Each structure stands twice: as C-alpha cells, then as structure tokens.
Amino acid sequence: MLLTGFTVESEQIIYICGLIAALWGLWKIVKELKKPNDDLKAAVSKHTKLLDNDNKRLKEYEESNRMILQCLLVIINHEITGNGIENLKHARDDLQEYLINK
Numbered sequence: 001m002l003l004t005g006f007t008v009e010s011e012q013i014i015y016i017c018g019l020i021a022a023l024w025g026l027w028k029i030v031k032e033l034k035k036p037n038d039d040l041k042a043a044v045s046k047h048t049k050l051l052d053n054d055n056k057r058l059k060e061y062e063e064s065n066r067m068i069l070q071c072l073l074v075i076i077n078h079e080i081t082g083n084g085i086e087n088l089k090h091a092r093d094d095l096q097e098y099l100i101n102k
Contacts, residue, residue: 060102067098 074091078084 063098064102067095071095 071091071094074084074087078088
C-alpha cells in the first residue's frame with residue numbers, strides 16, 4: 001500500500017477561510033439580533049427589582065401613617081371626653097412598640 005502525501009491547494013485554503021469568515025459573520029448577525037432582546041430583559045429585571053423596593057417602602061409608609069392616625073384619634077377622643085387615659089396609655093405603648101420594632 002502506497003502512502004500518498006496530503007496536499008492542500010491554495011484554492012482549498014481560500015474556501016476554508018471563506019467558510020470561517022461566513023460563519024463569523026453569521027455569528028455576529030445572530031449576536032446583534034439577540035442584543036435588543038437581552039437589553040430588554042435586563043431593563044425589565046431592573047425595573048421589577050425597583051418596583052418591589054418601592055412597594056415595600058409604600059407599605060412601610062402606610063403602616064406608619066396608620067399608627068399616627070390611630071394615635072391622633074385617641075388624642076382627639078381624649079380632648080373631647082376629657083378622660084380616656086387608659087386609651088392614651090395603650091396608644092403610647094403601641095406607638096413605642098411600633099417604633100422599637102421598626
């Protein structure tokens with residue numbers, strides 16, 4: 001069995017280089033097509049995180065406002081009736097508990 005040498009012609013090298021260039025160009029096109037989609041996903045993820053933080057903060061404000069309004073209601077009732085010291089003590093304790101746990 002005779003072994004013949006492996007020869008590469010310049011035409012084959014040009015074809016291989018052309019194939020590599022075509023594959024590289026195709027990869028760049030696919031990458032550019034996916035970029036807006038990836039950017040949009042990143043923006044939506046960021047906005048979702050910010051929205052969650054804002055929702056948590058709003059819930060804290062609502063709880064704080066509810067506590068303030070309860071205390072004001074107890075003070076108003078005390079001013080109207082002239083008594084209700086126990087309600088004032090209870091409201092004070094609730095407010096202290098809220099401020100300590102916050």
